[in-house]
Amino acid sequence: MRLIILFYFLLVSGGSFAQEPKEILRSIYFGGGSWYIDAEQKQSLEELIQSIPNLEYYEIKITSHTDNIGGREFNEYLSRMRSSSVIQQLIDFKVPQEIIRYKDFASDAPVFDNTTNEGRMRNRRVDILFTPIPF
Numbered sequence: 001m002r003l004i005i006l007f008y009f010l011l012v013s014g015g016s017f018a019q020e021p022k023e024i025l026r027s028i029y030f031g032g033g034s035w036y037i038d039a040e041q042k043q044s045l046e047e048l049i050q051s052i053p054n055l056e057y058y059e060i061k062i063t064s065h066t067d068n069i070g071g072r073e074f075n076e077y078l079s080r081m082r083s084s085s086v087i088q089q090l091i092d093f094k095v096p097q098e099i100i101r102y103k104d105f106a107s108d109a110p111v112f113d114n115t116t117n118e119g120r121m122r123n124r125r126v127d128i129l130f131t132p133i134p135f
Contacts, residue, residue: 007042016132021132023104024048025125026127027127032069032124035078035082035084038086046093055095055099057133060090061101062100063083063103064079064080064082064104065107066123082125091133092113
């Protein structure tokens, strides 16, 4: 009976006991007008990258955001600088550049309420989405 249950489990699971890789989202937060990544966030990002087996089988999507303080041109510049800063950090951690994609939103796609200080603080970020590439 145990053998039948084990055989059934192998059939249902595709013959593997390993879990399917999942998407991982990490956000890097910045001070107002800044694209500097602090040491604590660098370390956390490095630990995350080291914990992902077979990183070359992931696509990394970076989206950069700003709050609504400042003019449009400055926020577009700031958004580009934030994404560039994160991309360079990933490359420094030996992430292959060819698996990295990015989109700069500046202040165009706020997730949080820009009428509050807390909302503006949370919109000053770069989101990094690690997505497994299906075989």
